[in-house]
Amino acid sequence: MTLTSYVLGIAAALLTLVIVVELLRRGRLRERHAVWWMVAGIAALLASIFPVTLEWTAQLLGIQVPTNLVFFVSIAILFLVCLQHSSELTRMEGRARSLAESIALLELRLRDVEGEVPERQPPPR
Numbered sequence: 001m002t003l004t005s006y007v008l009g010i011a012a013a014l015l016t017l018v019i020v021v022e023l024l025r026r027g028r029l030r031e032r033h034a035v036w037w038m039v040a041g042i043a044a045l046l047a048s049i050f051p052v053t054l055e056w057t058a059q060l061l062g063i064q065v066p067t068n069l070v071f072f073v074s075i076a077i078l079f080l081v082c083l084q085h086s087s088e089l090t091r092m093e094g095r096a097r098s099l100a101e102s103i104a105l106l107e108l109r110l111r112d113v114e115g116e117v118p119e120r121q122p123p124p125r
Contacts, residue, residue, distance in 0.1 A: 009048030017041040
């Protein structure tokens with residue numbers, strides 16, 4: 001590993017962690033969404049500072065090229081983030097539908113109370 005790649009790896013990992021912490025601090029990222037990004041940043045920082053651990057882990061898992069382990073872990077983390085967001089989106093869609101139905105029922109009740117219900121015409125014969 002060259003000195004440039006060593007420094008670049010550490011800088012990228014630290015930048016990721018700083019950005020995630022800053023987004024959390026400003027309230028632009030919620031804690032439950034930041035977990036996987038923090039895991040990825042910490043793992044990248046450890047692999048950057050101690051590249052031997054990456055080689056050792058790859059050898060332990062039977063992966064011949066340590067970079068392939070980095071790609072696999074990165075893809076796995078991105079998959080988990082996507083799965084978490086899909087789950088959150090599904091839950092929010094259900095809540096939005098439920099709220100829309102509740103609002104429609106409340107508006108109908110309000111019109112009934114205020115007497116603004118349009119006259120109902122008898123059904124055609």
